[in-house]
Amino acid sequence: MSDNLDPISQAIRIQTPRTPQGEHSTPLYLTSSFCFDDADAMRAAFAEESDDNIYSRFSNPTVDEFTKKMVMLEGADAGFSTASGMSAVVGSIMALLKNGDHMIVSSSIFGNTNTFVKKYMPNFGITYTMVQAGDESAWEAAVQPNTKMVYLETPTNPQVEVLDLEWIGQFSKKHNLILSVDNCFATPLLQKPIDFGADLVIHSATKWIDGQGRVLGGVVVGRADLIREIYLFCRVTGPTLSAFNAWVLSKSLETLDVRMERHCANALKVAETLESHPQVASVRYPFLPSHPQYAIAKKQMKAGGGVFCFEIKGGVEAGRKFLNALQMLSVTANLGDTRSICSHPASTTHSKLTDDERAAVGITPGLIRVSTGLEKVEDIIADILQALEKSL
Structure with missing residues (x-):
């Protein structure tokens, strides 16, 4: 070869x-x-x-x-x-x-x-x-x-x-x-x-x-x-x-190449959509200009990846309501799948940390992590938006 x-x-x-x-x-x-x-x-x-x-x-x-x-x-x-x-x-x-x-x-x-x-x-x-x-x-x-x-x-x-x-x-x-x-x-x-x-x-x-x-x-x-x-x-x-x-x-x-292209495009579009949602306090995605390290991300990354997170208003209870209201997105601790996934880090992947340890690394009670899949982006957005409405 x-x-x-x-x-x-x-x-x-x-x-x-x-x-x-x-x-x-x-x-x-x-x-x-x-x-x-x-x-x-x-x-x-x-x-x-x-x-x-x-x-x-x-x-x-x-x-x-x-x-x-x-x-x-x-x-x-x-x-x-x-x-x-x-x-x-x-x-x-x-x-x-x-x-x-x-x-x-x-x-x-x-x-x-x-x-x-x-x-x-x-x-x-x-x-x-x-x-x-x-x-x-x-x-x-x-x-x-x-x-x-x-x-x-x-x-x-x-x-x-x-x-x-x-x-x-x-x-x-x-x-x-x-x-x-x-x-x-x-x-x-x-x-x-x-x-x-x-x-x-x-x-x-x-x-x-x-x-x-x-x-x-x-x-x-x-x-x-x-x-x-x-x-x-x-x-x-x-x-x-x-x-x-x-x-x-x-x-x-x-x-991997064709998958990551779609994952990144979907993640950016969903993150952009959520930035203006009244039930969302903040959104973090490396290729959003609002990201604190946006300039660094643009310097060392070709795209922002398939994962973003957002802070839902209402803390833990709103987060639970949001996850329970999802109809298409999977609720699981994994990421990097063809299927979009939502998780609540404070109660799953980082649950062994103390409250102070989680706070020190920015894991707040209402933090939701999304691993964006390969579904049509309109369907991903629609499911997240309807779940946000039900989290109020």
Whole structure:
């Protein structure tokens, strides 16, 4: 295959080498282990003198195909795929940090990531400092002699804050820190953190990468030396991506471009419509001029993504009435689906946080997160508007 192909075309054409059957669509390798021609070939594989597959916890042709596509799309050196987005997050941290290390973490992160950092990392002697997204002086003040990593996501979940990757990339380089960026909301088609200095990029492939709410998956890509350590850690601990899920995810990447174009267009239109609604206190979407980090979003993103949030007037009770009144949109905690989804972060994804912790990262009682699907935008708007009327 030509290296001159556009990345969108490569995501469609990268494929595991054809078997003698001559299949057009890549086969699915559902096997736990792989055979060798002789004892020396097996020895060479275990000695890493060859690229032969040994065991599907280590590597699998179907999983490798998906990983290669993600490495290519993000412009990375190497990658490793995992069973879920959280296993990619945990594996990338635990493989690279040790007892006595410190990391700087953006305060606006996914609820389970927040829980892992605060509850479980201290068990291994890893300390952290959480900082507000745009407070540059706080980031500088957080650096300690034992600081090894910076971890963040942008846009953030669920309030779609946008962090300045150019500034954070320069900050991380200045202090010789590993920069790890969760790029789940943007996908590699809308934003490439490596271009701004990221060393690692993480995805919950369960979301936009799959795009249809079918399977779980995660992936981390980046510098080859760092990925090597993550691979070795995950090879031992076993958060393996199943071959079937990898097959689904690899096929999903073939339509990611056309899907994200529709998701982004729909999200922008719905967000614009809600800005003037009397029952809506505020709307946040990266490509709305009213967004606090609009200029940063335009600088580092090609489009605003498929997620926006809005504050419904009336707080928790109005939020419940709104969700209960929806007729088409799904009420679920997932995102990145063909079907539009609404959720209430304060009572779901971030419910383990205290009231003060939620307030600190902008998760208010009436905050509604919308993952905009592929339905006709007029139908999405109509359902939201009728539910708003019933939330009064």
